[in-house]
Each structure stands twice: as C-alpha cells, then as structure tokens.
Amino acid sequence: MLVAGKVALITGAAGEIGAAIARQLMEGGARVALADKNIEGLREIAGGIGGDATCHECDVSDEQSMKLTVEAAEMAHGRLDIGVLNAGISAPRTPLEEVDVTTYDRIMAVNARGVFLGLKHLFPALKRQGGGSIVVTASTEGLRGNAGLAAYAASKHAAVALSKTAAIEWAQHNIRVNCINPGPVDTAMIRALEQASRQAGTADVRERGVSIIPMKRFATAEEIAKFVRFLTSDDASYSTGATYLLDGGMLAGKMALDKF
Structure with missing residues (x-):
C-alpha cells in the first residue's frame, strides 16, 4: 500500500x-x-x-x-x-x-x-x-x-x-x-464502558456486543x-465520499435467533 x-x-x-x-x-x-x-x-x-x-x-x-x-x-x-x-x-x-x-x-x-x-x-x-x-x-x-x-x-x-x-x-x-x-473495538474506551456497566448493574457491554456481531468478536x-x-x-x-463499515457484519442485518 x-x-x-x-x-x-x-x-x-x-x-x-x-x-x-x-x-x-x-x-x-x-x-x-x-x-x-x-x-x-x-x-x-x-x-x-x-x-x-x-x-x-x-x-x-x-x-x-x-x-x-x-x-x-x-x-x-x-x-x-x-x-x-x-x-x-x-x-x-x-x-x-x-x-x-x-x-x-x-x-x-x-x-x-x-x-x-x-x-x-x-x-x-x-x-x-x-x-x-x-x-x-x-x-x-x-x-x-x-x-x-x-x-x-x-x-x-x-x-x-x-x-x-x-x-x-x-x-x-x-x-x-x-x-x-x-x-466495537477492543480498546480502553470499550473496557471503561464495560466497567461502568458492571458497576451500574446493567447488561455486560462485551457480552451484549458480541451477541449481535456475526463474527462473534470485537475488532x-x-x-x-x-x-x-x-x-x-x-x-x-x-x-472518496465513502463510508466504510468495519463491524464484523453487525449492521448487515438482524441475526437469526437459532442456528440454521
């Protein structure tokens, strides 16, 4: 390149x-x-x-x-x-x-x-x-x-x-x-949000994020x-003028609930 x-x-x-x-x-x-x-x-x-x-x-x-x-x-x-x-x-x-x-x-x-x-x-x-x-x-x-x-x-x-x-x-x-x-990218910003969510007793950020990413991981x-x-x-x-998704397929569409 x-x-x-x-x-x-x-x-x-x-x-x-x-x-x-x-x-x-x-x-x-x-x-x-x-x-x-x-x-x-x-x-x-x-x-x-x-x-x-x-x-x-x-x-x-x-x-x-x-x-x-x-x-x-x-x-x-x-x-x-x-x-x-x-x-x-x-x-x-x-x-x-x-x-x-x-x-x-x-x-x-x-x-x-x-x-x-x-x-x-x-x-x-x-x-x-x-x-x-x-x-x-x-x-x-x-x-x-x-x-x-x-x-x-x-x-x-x-x-x-x-x-x-x-x-x-x-x-x-x-x-x-x-x-x-x-x-989601595995960085300090994401890890801080994870910690804040745990302290607040809300849903786990990583678990929730991975659950809607077809590739099943953060970048x-x-x-x-x-x-x-x-x-x-x-x-x-x-x-030029383009928007590129780097999301492991997350926005491609809703994932199926069951395996097929």
Missing part, C-alpha cells in the same frame, strides 16, 4: 486506535505527526514507534489549537499529505431525556466540531501539495440510532455528513475524504489501522 514518502497528521493519536494507525503508516514508509491532548501519552507512543514522529499537544475542539497543530506539523515535516481525524470521546448509556447539556456539548465539541476544524485546517495544507487523503473515524452509530447514545450518535452522524460534504467540495483539488465506521485496533492505511494510500485512489 503506497504511503511511502507521505506525511500524516493523526489526531487522537494517544489512544490505542490512533497509535495503531501511526504504526501502520510508519511501517508503510510514511512520516507521522501525532496530535492529542495527552502529550505524555504521545511521547511514549513516539518513543515506541521510533522514526522521526513529532508530538503536538492539541485540543481538537478548539480552533486555534487545531490550526496551530496543523501548521506545526507541516512546518516540522515540510508537507502534509494525509489527515486522520481520529479523536473522539463517548459517555455511558443514558436515556436521551436524562442527558445533561454539558455532556451533550462536550461530546459534540470533540466528535463533530473536532472533525469540522480538522477538515477546515487540513485543506490548505493538502491543497498546497496538489492533493491528499483524509480519513475520518466515525462509528456504526453514525449510520443508525442507538438507545442510550443520543449525543454520541448525533456527533457521529455529523462526522459522516462532514466527510461526505468535504469529499464533494474537494474532489476538484485531488483531495479524497473517506469515513470509517467501526463497530482489534490493528485491524482498523490496516484499513486506514489502505484508504490513505494511492491504492485507494478512486475512493
């Missing part, structure tokens, strides 16, 4: 999926700029993957922070060819009528506003190179409703819509924008990262 010589900015890079994406792109010969609020986490990841990865403290929900991060990454590496807008947060399941405005605004700020700001400020950098590729990490909840996840689902629907709109507007500039929509961060590497590569040169 052709990413050699390219430079990628990855947000949410201190998380397991972001770190896996960084490793995959570097293995393909790309250079990476890692962005996250957790600067110490970034430094640890950069030390682990080696190379000339740079670390950038960034609040994706803040326009000035996002703008300065893109500028710093471009200055450090001399160019930007790839953007991976992967930063995201979630919250425990809560009925819509019980969701407080502060929680709603916080989720929308990171998951939706963060994607908007990332797209906005990556555009001029990629345009200067004559094109590039952006991948937005959304979720299966960006393609459906889900009880108890009103704010999260709303934010991920926004991420999908922003990706499609940018793809249409920027095709003339040779900038491709695609969106991945993972189902790994590496599986997500390998697909991102493909989408950002020249091998995916005719793909």
Whole structure:
C-alpha cells in the first residue's frame, strides 16, 4: 500500500486506535505527526514507534489549537499529505431525556466540531501539495440510532455528513475524504464502558456486543489501522465520499435467533 514518502497528521493519536494507525503508516514508509491532548501519552507512543514522529499537544475542539497543530506539523515535516481525524470521546448509556447539556456539548465539541476544524485546517495544507487523503473515524452509530447514545450518535452522524460534504467540495483539488465506521473495538474506551456497566448493574457491554456481531468478536485496533492505511494510500485512489463499515457484519442485518 503506497504511503511511502507521505506525511500524516493523526489526531487522537494517544489512544490505542490512533497509535495503531501511526504504526501502520510508519511501517508503510510514511512520516507521522501525532496530535492529542495527552502529550505524555504521545511521547511514549513516539518513543515506541521510533522514526522521526513529532508530538503536538492539541485540543481538537478548539480552533486555534487545531490550526496551530496543523501548521506545526507541516512546518516540522515540510508537507502534509494525509489527515486522520481520529479523536473522539463517548459517555455511558443514558436515556436521551436524562442527558445533561454539558455532556451533550462536550461530546459534540470533540466528535463533530473536532472533525469540522480538522477538515477546515487540513485543506490548505493538502491543497498546497496538489492533493491528499483524509480519513475520518466515525462509528456504526453514525449510520443508525442507538438507545442510550443520543449525543454520541448525533456527533457521529455529523462526522459522516462532514466527510461526505468535504469529499464533494474537494474532489476538484485531488483531495479524497473517506469515513470509517467501526463497530466495537477492543480498546480502553470499550473496557471503561464495560466497567461502568458492571458497576451500574446493567447488561455486560462485551457480552451484549458480541451477541449481535456475526463474527462473534470485537475488532482489534490493528485491524482498523490496516484499513486506514489502505484508504490513505494511492491504492485507494478512486475512493472518496465513502463510508466504510468495519463491524464484523453487525449492521448487515438482524441475526437469526437459532442456528440454521
């Protein structure tokens, strides 16, 4: 997969999926700029993957922070060819009528506003190179409703819509924008939700999730990262404006109750 010589900015890079994406792109010969609020986490990841990865403290929900991060990454590496807008947060399941405005605004700020700001400020950098590729990490909840996840689902629907709109507007500039929509991924975020559910005495998150996934398991961060590497590569040169499900078949349809 052709990413050699390219430079990628990855947000949410201190998380397991972001770190896996960084490793995959570097293995393909790309250079990476890692962005996250957790600067110490970034430094640890950069030390682990080696190379000339740079670390950038960034609040994706803040326009000035996002703008300065893109500028710093471009200055450090001399160019930007790839953007991976992967930063995201979630919250425990809560009925819509019980969701407080502060929680709603916080989720929308990171998951939706963060994607908007990332797209906005990556555009001029990629345009200067004559094109590039952006991948937005959304979720299966960006393609459906889900009880108890009103704010999260709303934010991920926004991420999908922003990706499609940018793809249409920027095709003339040779900038491709695609969106991945993972189902459950075995990460610290999922494990935290599992623990919160157990403490609340509600249904087990993993057991419930696996029960509706035909492949009967959660994805790994590496599986997500390998697909991102493909989408950002020249091998995916005719793909833009697409939403890709990485959910083990979960949204393909309702599973049969009995074996057949």
